[in-house]
Amino acid sequence: xxxxxxxxxxxxxxxxxxxxxxxxxxxxxxxxxxxxxxxxxxxxxxxxxxxxxxxxxxxxxxxxxxxxxxxxxxxxxxxxxxxxxxxxxxxxxxxxxxxxxxxxxxxxxxxxxxxxxxxxxxxxxxxxxxxxxxxxxxxxxxxxxxxxxxxxxxxxxxxxxxxxxxxxxxxxxxxxxx
Amino acid sequence: xxxxxxxxxxxxxxxxxxxxxxxxxxxxxxxxxxxxxxxxxxxxxxxxxxxxxxxxxxxxxxxxxxxxxxxxxxxxxxxxxxxxxxxxxxxxxxxxxxxxxxxxxxxxxxxxxxxxxxxxxxxxxxxxxxxxxxxxxxxxxxxxxxxxxxxxxxxxxxxxxxxxxxxxxxxxxxxxxxxxxxxxxxxxxxxxxxxxx
Numbered sequence: 001x002x003x004x005x006x007x008x009x010x011x012x013x014x015x016x017x018x019x020x021x022x023x024x025x026x027x028x029x030x031x032x033x034x035x036x037x038x039x040x041x042x043x044x045x046x047x048x049x050x051x052x053x054x055x056x057x058x059x060x061x062x063x064x065x066x067x068x069x070x071x072x073x074x075x076x077x078x079x080x081x082x083x084x085x086x087x088x089x090x091x092x093x094x095x096x097x098x099x100x101x102x103x104x105x106x107x108x109x110x111x112x113x114x115x116x117x118x119x120x121x122x123x124x125x126x127x128x129x130x131x132x133x134x135x136x137x138x139x140x141x142x143x144x145x146x147x148x149x150x151x152x153x154x155x156x157x158x159x160x161x162x163x164x165x166x167x168x169x170x171x172x173x174x175x176x177x178x
Numbered sequence: 179x180x181x182x183x184x185x186x187x188x189x190x191x192x193x194x195x196x197x198x199x200x201x202x203x204x205x206x207x208x209x210x211x212x213x214x215x216x217x218x219x220x221x222x223x224x225x226x227x228x229x230x231x232x233x234x235x236x237x238x239x240x241x242x243x244x245x246x247x248x249x250x251x252x253x254x255x256x257x258x259x260x261x262x263x264x265x266x267x268x269x270x271x272x273x274x275x276x277x278x279x280x281x282x283x284x285x286x287x288x289x290x291x292x293x294x295x296x297x298x299x300x301x302x303x304x305x306x307x308x309x310x311x312x313x314x315x316x317x318x319x320x321x322x323x324x325x326x327x328x329x330x331x332x333x334x335x336x337x338x339x340x341x342x343x344x345x346x347x348x349x350x351x352x353x354x355x356x357x358x359x360x361x362x363x364x365x366x367x368x369x370x371x372x373x374x375x
Contacts, residue, residue, distance in 0.1 A: 052231040
């Protein structure tokens with residue numbers, strides 16, 4: 001993607017603030033947003049902070065979007081549950097998916113039973129195994145944006161879905177953003 | 179040291195159209211002093227995430243002062259927000275940490291570092307524009323009008339007595355109106371109040 005097309009989608013969806021912590025996938029998007037004339041980028045210190053701040057922004061009438069890696073999503077569990085979910089705040093969440101190439105290369109998927117042996121295997125990044133089951137458990141509706149999908153269209157649909165359902169919704173990006 | 183009423187009453191007296199976000203031990207006492215759609219209780223919510231939630235409101239509405247009454251244990255859970263708030267440059271943001279050295283509503287267990295922590299040093303180090311500490315009621319009462327006016331981000335620490343506030347719920351049995359509604363319903367009350375003002 002061209003991250004410019006994702007930014008076009010954010011502009012078209014009237015997103016006012018993007019909050020989160022960059023990773024190698026989302027870094028170029030953060031770089032571009034840092035130069036954007038109207039969408040305000042807020043880099044936070046911990047992912048839970050992004051969900052609480054985004055919920056506050058929504059209370060104030062803004063339209064925020066959160067960008068975090070799946071590792072940070074796990075760290076932020078109660079912040080997400082206790083703010084956006086409990087408030088019914090329509091926060092779109094873009095989750096960059098660490099560990100998916102390794103998981104696929106090992107012939108595994110989110111549905112694979114999580115045995116202690118599997119979770120300690122050195123050739124598997126366990127975060128990919130637990131991301132989708134965690135979103136299910138937390139009641140966060142999500143779609144996956146994989147190789148061949150259009151990230152800009154997926155982000156546009158994500159914002160629409162969150163607003164329509166009046167709850168936080170996620171887009172799990174398992175391919176490169178750029 | 180301030181009593182709970184010495185801390186809250188000057189704020190209630192001088193408050194006009196500010197958003198006031200409360201959590202933990204001041205939630206009920208503030209709700210007894212104030213019945214305003216611009217009050218928001220961070221209760222039945224995410225523990226430790228009041229200062230950041232309030233900062234979000236402040237960033238969304240730079241025309242409106244946002245006052246966050248945070249707990250000291252709550253502040254410790256998200257110290258990074260001090261850096262985020264200072265970096266945001268939100269001039270309308272006033273963060274007050276109510277220091278009683280304990281997790282009061284669970285029975286006064288001491289917070290880590292109680293008696294040795296210096297929240298004002300942390301706020302100053304994080305880059306807050308203005309930092310204050312209050313341990314006398316008269317100084318606090320005198321400062322409140324200016325704290326509600328001066329450009330921030332502003333940080334204040336208030337040394338407040340321990341009381342006996344128990345666990346906070348959101349039920350119709352609560353006296354404070356903002357605790358009788360669900361978090362989702364009151365969120366819409368605050369949104370509407372901000373939209374219409």
